[in-house]
Amino acid sequence: MAYPDDLLSPSEHVVIHKHPHWKMLLLPVSAFLLVVGGGAYLAALVSDLSWASVAWISIAVVGSVLVAWLALAPVIRWRTTHFIVTSDRVMYREGVLKRTGLDIPLTRINSVRFEHSLLDRVLGCGTLIIESASDEPLEFDDIPGVERVHSMLYREINDNPEDDFQPEDRVSDGRA
Known part of the structure; x- marks a missing residue:
């Protein structure tokens, strides 16, 4: 059932x-776009450095945590509210x-x-x-x-x- x-x-x-209402999702979607855009920008900035692979991993980890906290959690909270x-x-x-x-x-x-x-x-x-x-x-x-x-x-x-x-x-x- x-x-x-x-x-x-x-x-x-x-x-x-x-x-x-879907308006509750505006902030999480905006946060997702900002984190992904900021991460891509930072990844492009460090691409010419010798330690770029370490920086990319760090950017990916920080970006994943921010996406989970600022975007994914509110979407799940919205979906489980009835x-x-x-x-x-x-x-x-x-x-x-x-x-x-x-x-x-x-x-x-x-x-x-x-x-x-x-x-x-x-x-x-x-x-x-x-x-x-x-x-x-x-x-x-x-x-x-x-x-x-x-x-x-x-x-x-x-x-x-x-x-x-x-x-x-x-x-x-x-x-x-």
Whole structure:
């Protein structure tokens, strides 16, 4: 079974499954390009020296460490961060080595709102703020399509069939 399907109860289904917005990858991609470009420039500078092979190995080692730390780790962190809305709850999972998770039952959510700056509006993302029975509201940053997620989540919260108005019940009670 694929993630997050293996975490669901038998009657539960996924409504929305998102990773953070791709804007989180701009800095890691820029860092990758700078490290590779800087390493290539330094390798070209030392190519005429007698100890060029030692310098190339040093540049490759330092460049590999920088790429792993500044580019690869954030991409893996982005890929392993999940924001999921199901028919029963909101789930948030993040982390690679240290995995953390948060589940909020839809019945415990009091309100849902979103915020996005001008740049977020241009990029199509924002912050989703969920107020539940906890003390402080929970903020989920860089949710892609935050307005759509907001409306879908609101719809899931309020689409409880037990809460729907049923006029035939009023007639059968004799109050019509």
